[in-house]
Amino acid sequence: MIPIRIIRRRIRSIKSTAKITKAMEMIAASKMRQAQLRVLAARPYSEKMREVLANLAAQPRVEGESHPLLQHREVKHITVIHVTADRGLCGGLNANMNRRAASFILEQKVPVNLVTVGRKGRDFMSRYGRDIRAEFTPISDKPALVDTTPISRVVIDDYTNKLTDEIYLGYTQFISTVTQRPVLQKLLPIEPTKFERTANIDYIYEPSPSVVLGELLPRYIEMQVYHAILESIASEQSARMVAMRNATDNANEMIDDLTLTYNKARQELITKELLDIAGGVVTQT
Template sequence: MANIRLIRRRIRSIQSTAKITRAMEMIAASKMRRAQQNVLAGRPYAEKIRQVLAHLAAQPGAAVHPLLERREVSNIQVIHITPDRGLCGGLNTNMNRSTASFILEQVAPTVLITVGKKGRDYMTRYGRQVQAEFTAIGDQPSLMDTLPISRIVIDDYSNGSVDAVYLAYPRFVNTMIQRPVLDQLLPVQPATIERPGEIEYIYEPSSKAVLAELLPRFVEMEVYHAVLESIASEQSARMVAMRNATENANEMVQDLTLAYNKARQEMITKELLDITGGAEALA
């Protein structure tokens, strides 16, 4: 009897867990749609601004902007973007390991700007130098929410505190795939012009002024877009993880229900045998 009560209690507990994971899956699916739309909407802008920067940098007599300047790498800065919460499969682990491996491969000292609690906790636990941390950005951040990150990066590179800046974030490929990527943010690398001889644009007031105004905006947009990619990856990974958890819980309930029915049938059979044996003894 005690075994039957224990099985029944476990079935109820797992069913409650399955309801929670199912609800979390539905919430993540709803947030993922919005995040996915934001990511896909921002990609064409990022590609076009790279092309414009390439044309500006190729203009005759264009001055070298501080954000385009290349120098010997003595200090490296990495913007490490991860979610604030867990329950999203191996997303956090893969992202943290990818960035940690990159840091170990570098000869120059590396400092980190962490965005998200999971990345901050991991890097702090393993003794990495964290220059700044940003948490609780939310599921629908605006460009203003990420401007402080961009400002730190631009100022540090402009005054020579760091010589290269990298952006580490999980890139949203599709619902099932979120790929850790690490792109160089500074110095800015303009896109390659397919036909260099056909530079027909006229910039007002001058190409130098437009370049000086556009480069900081480009860095700000890249950081903001990386945060959006991370949010879309987080929600899609959480949706898949909660779906798998719900399916596993339902399988466990089926197995426990079968074990419960078997134990109950054995108990009933045993009671019938006891009754039959007692009746024969009295006869």
């Protein structure tokens, strides 16, 4: 039989834990909404950019040589941009992403290095002695495009300097509040066939189609990276919200169970006392 005093103390402690997890749940819920709005706000820009690129890709090739970011090379080196959260307490989110990236890396026959975004992924990869090319941490909850451009800068430079021949982007895709999926996409080289060819409009290009394309492609990469980070943030917050809701539910369940045990123990104690008194009365008479 656990002493009553200890049960009472335990109930109190679980109650305060439940309060904390409840608060965290609500914070995560509001941050998730903001993050989702930000993903939506970025959509017009990226759609327009795709459209323009599609149109450019449909252009008849101007004088031979293609842009460096479109060049395919024999793959001797791979870089993975690994986007994770800075903080834990969000269920299996970071573990899933880490596992996804790790299994990809182990499948490759050529050396792979990493550009990590977020603390959890960096810690995981450095613990297993992976080659980390660059790390970006912490990431703010509401990044602007300019906050993420250094990340794309690193990979674009490495790619154009032929230090790496393929670049993948790993992040957690936000599907719904309860579902987030770790994905790994090829970022570079860009496949021009990916842009579905829309109605071909005969634009006047200033200064020239190839210059416009050259300016547009790095921005397209920047946009992809920015988008991946926004999705990851939305995923992190929603995963945390769900994890904290479960924690609160579990805490409440424990409180109920313990309260029951507590009441039983209390009743037993009272019954025992009553019996003692009754026994005393019987012996006296």
